Amino acid sequence: MREVLAQAAFQLFLERGFEQTTVDDIVARAGVGRRSFFRYFPSKEDAVFPDHESCLAEVTAFLAAVDDSDPVAAVCDAARIVLRMYAANPEFSVQRYRLTREVPGLRTYELSVVRRYEQTLAGHLRGRFGETGDEALRAEVIAASVVAAHNNGLRQWLRSGGAGDPEAAVDHALGLVREVWGSPVERTAVASGDNEVIVMVAPRGTPMWRVVQQIEAVVGQE
Amino acid sequence: MREVLAQAAFQLFLERGFEQTTVDDIVARAGVGRRSFFRYFPSKEDAVFPDHESCLAEVTAFLAAVDDSDPVAAVCDAARIVLRMYAANPEFSVQRYRLTREVPGLRTYELSVVRRYEQTLAGHLRGRFGETGDEALRAEVIAASVVAAHNNGLRQWLRSGGAGDPEAAVDHALGLVREVWGSPVERTAVASGDNEVIVMVAPRGTPMWRVVQQIEAVVGQE
Secondary structure, X not given: OHHXXXXXXXXXXXHHOOOOOOHHHHHHHHOOOHHHHHHHOOOHHHHHOOOHHHHHHHHHHHHHHOOOOOHHHHHHHHHHHHXXXXXXXXXXXXXXXXXXXXXXXXXXXXXXXXXXXXXXXHHHHHHHHOOOHHHHHHHHHHHHXXXXXXXXXXXXXXXXXXXXOHHHHHHHHHHHHHHHHOOHHHHHHHHXXXXXXXXXXXXXXXXXXXXXXXXXXXXXXX | OHHHHHHHHHHHHHHHOOOOOOHHHHHHHHOOOHHHHHHHOOOHHHHHOOOHHHHHHHHHHHHHHXXXXXXXXXXXXXXHHHHHHHHOOHHHHHHHHHHHHHOHXXXXXXXXXXXXHHHHHHHHHHHHHOOOHHHHHHHXXXXXXXXXXXXXXXXXXXXXXXXXXXXXXHHHHHHHHHXXXXXXXXXXXXXXXXXXXXXXXXXXXXXXXHHHHHHHHHHHHO
């Protein structure tokens, strides 16, 4: 029933536009009573994003059960759960993306959903790092970075019309975040005298991949 | 007139609640006609945040004129413009913060305003870094980090009831972002006279992309 209503709603939004479609139109198309709609969806906007509540619940359950050893990796994995929800239904995701670009109310709704994911990730990181001061600050900035990276990769895929594998783009984007934020112990060592700098010496003409490999090897050893 | 309307609206929101106050109540309190309200504010929500449009314009103008040498520092300075708008009127900012916590429609409105600041900062960084691929990704992640750091510092101050200097907390929070995203590789130089080696000195924890960027810049110069 929920699925049927969401499909009827979405077809009508595409055919007539979001603003021009009433809840009465939706229940007529779905062949059910008006109260059925509001039993499943608080508003028309919710019917456009029918999977976010269950996805948020999945993200929360995942983080509650995840191995604690690398919190930044854990919130990146949590972001991948959201991506898989979009990737499971490319045509719907792409059509919804286009619809959302056109309807300010849907964009605002989406922002509030994204904010809830961000707060969930930040809450997990605060639980690991600490609830106050610089720990909370770091948690919130990392959560915002993860969400921005995820959205960058997702958006590329949506703009391309859902072609190819969105996971590759998102993995790459999350990789940047993990590279920057993923090793807090190492970053703390920046201030101390001995570990202050990396000095790398290479013959000129060394290929860039070898330079990178060499630096990575040094950083990895310590 | 705009100021008078915003003040009348805000007093009524505090006295009666946001939802319980109508535009008719506001114009009656301000002693003007109903159309005057909509000449200045598209909606009741806009009257709660009367300064964001001019602040966004100020941020945009600042970034258009700013020195290009350190784009991350520039967007941090742009975020400080927003902070000063809040800090200019502590009592109003704190009352509005409390009101916004209680009214979902105001929270959503605020999210869409924050998103516009974030897009403005990201647009500036993309203009400096590049519009596509990893450059655009980096621009968006840094913009999100700056906004999250700014909001962390601002929120501390608002929660404390507007006591003390909010700039210190925000400066500290933005400092974390600059440390991670803005710290330049200290020195990359061709050290030996006969061009035999590259010596690269970087703070430990410098992200790999920045190391590569710096080496490429040096190699490209010669």
